[in-house]
Amino acid sequence: MHSSVREANFQALLSDDSEVRSHVSDLVEVYEAIRTEDVRGTRLAHMVNAAHVTQPQSDLVYDGTRLRESSLPASALASFIQFLDCNYPVTAGSRDMISAEAKFLDSFSLRGVQYSTMSYRTRNSHILFRPFQPGSASKALGHSKPGQITHIFLHSLPSSPHSRAQAAQGGSRRPDVYLCVQPYSFLQPELCDTDRMYRRFGFAGGFLCQRELAPIIVIEPPNIVCHVAVTPLNIKGHPLLHILPMDRVRLWVSSHFRSKELIV
Amino acid sequence: MEAIWADMALTELPSWVTDVPCNWGTAARGKLSANNWRVICTVHLPITLIRLWGGDHAPEDRKNKLENFMDLVCAVQIANLRSISKKEIELYERYIFHYMTRFKSLYKLAKVKPIHHAALHYGDILRGFGPAHTHSAAFYERFIHSMQSKNHNMKFGL
Numbered sequence: 346m347h348s349s350v351r352e353a354n355f356q357a358l359l360s361d362d363s364e365v366r367s368h369v370s371d372l373v374e375v376y377e378a379i380r381t382e383d384v385r386g387t388r389l390a391h392m393v394n395a396a397h398v399t400q401p402q403s404d405l406v407y408d409g410t411r412l413r414e415s416s417l418p419a420s421a422l423a424s425f426i427q428f429l430d431c432n433y434p435v436t437a438g439s440r441d442m443i444s445a446e447a448k449f450l451d452s453f454s455l456r457g458v459q460y461s462t463m464s465y466r467t468r469n470s471h472i473l474f475r476p477f478q479p480g481s482a483s484k485a486l487g488h489s490k491p492g493q494i495t496h497i498f499l500h501s502l503p504s505s506p507h508s509r510a511q512a513a514q515g516g517s518r519r520p521d522v523y524l525c526v527q528p529y530s531f532l533q534p535e536l537c538d539t540d541r542m543y544r545r546f547g548f549a550g551g552f553l554c555q556r557e558l559a560p561i562i563v564i565e566p567p568n569i570v571c572h573v574a575v576t577p578l579n580i581k582g583h584p585l586l587h588i589l590p591m592d593r594v595r596l597w598v599s600s601h602f603r604s605k606e607l608i609v
Numbered sequence: 610m611e612a613i614w615a616d617m618a619l620t621e622l623p624s625w626v627t628d629v630p631c632n633w634g635t636a637a638r639g640k641l642s643a644n645n646w647r648v649i650c651t652v653h654l655p656i657t658l659i660r661l662w663g664g665d666h667a668p669e670d671r672k673n674k675l676e677n678f679m680d681l682v683c684a685v686q687i688a689n690l691r692s693i694s695k696k697e698i699e700l701y702e703r704y705i706f707h708y709m710t711r712f713k714s715l716y717k718l719a720k721v722k723p724i725h726h727a728a729l730h731y732g733d734i735l736r737g738f739g740p741a742h743t744h745s746a747a748f749y750e751r752f753i754h755s756m757q758s759k760n761h762n763m764k765f766g767l
Contacts, residue, residue, distance in 0.1 A: 348761035459624065468621050542663035549651070549682040550659055572623035576616055576656050587656055591623055593691045 405522060405566050407453035412499065416445040420561050421496060421525045428523070428563035431477055447498040453522065455566050460524075463493050470494040473570040473590050474526060476562060489570050491554060491588040492528035495561060499523075524564050529586055530555035539580050543587065551589035553580070610634055613657045620653065629653065647689070651682050670715075677715055680708035688731060693740045702732040 359366050359373060366373060417425060422445050429443070451465035461469040473489050499522055532540050532554055543550040556577060571592035578587050614631060622628070629645050632638045641649070658678065662671040684704035687697050705728050713721070738744045 347763060348759050349756060351761070466624065469624050471621060471623070539664075543659050546655065546659065546679045547683070549679055549686055550655055572625075574620055574622045574626070574652055574656075576620040578616070578619075578656075578660060580660065589652060589656065591626065591652075593689065 404456045405453060407450050407522070412448040412450060414446065415449050417447050417496075417498065421563070424525065424561045424563045425500070425523065428477065444500075447500045450497040450499065450522070453497060453566070455569060458572065460494060460497075460566075460569065460572075462497055463495055469572065471573045471575050471588075472526070473573050473588070473592075474564055474568045475570060476528070477564065477568070490528045491573050491575075491586075492526040492562075493558065494524055495527055496525040497522065498525070522566055524566065524569075525561045526564055527558035527561055529588070530557045530559050532585070533583075536580075536583060536585070539583075539585075548590060548592070551587055553578075553585045553587055556584050556586045612661060613653060616657045616660075617653045620656065622648075622652065626652070647685065651685055651689075655679065655682055673711070673715055677708060677711045680704050680711070684708060684728070688735065689741055691740055691742060693735055695736070698732050698735045701735065702729075705729060705731070 452461035
């Protein structure tokens with residue numbers, strides 16, 4: 346309590362007296378860094394710095410100094426083109442202009458949660474996501490799939506109408522972030538009964554899938570639902586993977602309450 | 610316990626989830642934090658217990674105990690959501706009431722503790738004060754820890 350009161354007095358002195366502040370400018374800089382430090386679980390920086398209340402902030406944050414230029418693997422490029430065809434349809438043939446060159450990232454933060462590639466930090470690479478469904482605006486969470494992030498890349502689309510308009514005005518478009526994800530394969534039909542014993546508990550029980558990864562698909566960060574906890578299990582001699590969604594913001598949770606009737 | 614420890618060692622959790630001591634539940638490890646217990650009960654126990662007790666071949670009493678435990682897990686998961694609606698608060702109340710009702714019939718020798726009673730009223734707290742993270746003790750305890758780590762000379766004011 347003593348130190349908190351002293352700190353409050355010190356803050357008042359600094360904000361009221363510009364002469365004092367100018368004398369200890371070096372000290373103030375260090376003090377501000379400590380005061381706004383994002384100590385785990387305290388949300389200190391969030392409360393002290395009220396900028397987020399008045400200024401719109403991006404949900405997606407990444408370290409621009411860690412970008413690496415490289416080429417997309419052939420399988421990822423093919424999936425990327427397929428993704429663009431489905432999401433941003435343009436005239437036939439214009440996809441030939443899509444370059445394999447991209448800037449790669451190891452991790453990014455979405456709404457304060459870190460997501461990484463499997464090679465950088467495996468435990469942050471397991472996600473539940475909504476795969477794109479061509480011709481459907483539905484974001485039904487029942488269609489969410491588990492998968493693992495293999496690449497995170499930034500790509501500027503030279504052929505998009507938006508880019509062309511910006512290029513015509515002499516501006517440069519900020520590249521968009523995309524993710525290559527390998528979904529976990531669906532269970533074989535004979536194992537559905539085993540899966541049901543988990544699924545009947547809804548969001549609290551999780552579900553099973555095969556350990557094998559399906560071919561790469563490309564998604565955008567807003568397609569991510571949440572992280573998942575993965576556990577390799579051997580059930581009835583089958584090597585399976587248990588997936589437990591770790592959603593604390595009710596996106597997945599609210600639509601997966603246990604289906605059974607509760608006796609009240 | 611060995612089955613739970615074995616599954617736990619294989620589970621990959623996101624970095625924001627606190628890892629639980631690998632030998633929890635032993636005298637050597639001693640007490641666990643509330644957060645450790647939450648992770649054990651909502652992540653590790655469901656994975657293993659459903660595998661062991663959730664199948665058709667499992668004894669009836671184990672199945673009932675699993676059902677009862679999962680009611681508690683659902684209630685805890687809902688109570689810990691970062692945002693919560695009236696519908697979810699009602700669901701919390703249904704789960705915790707259902708859990709307590711069956712708890713009394715399944716564990717006849719177990720006593721109903723004050724924490725059980727408090728849990729039955731937690732829906733009112735959620736209704737009045739919003740999601741748990743905005744008013745839970747853990748939030749203030751972290752601040753106390755943060756303040757305790759500061760250097761000071763015990764002199765009041767400047």
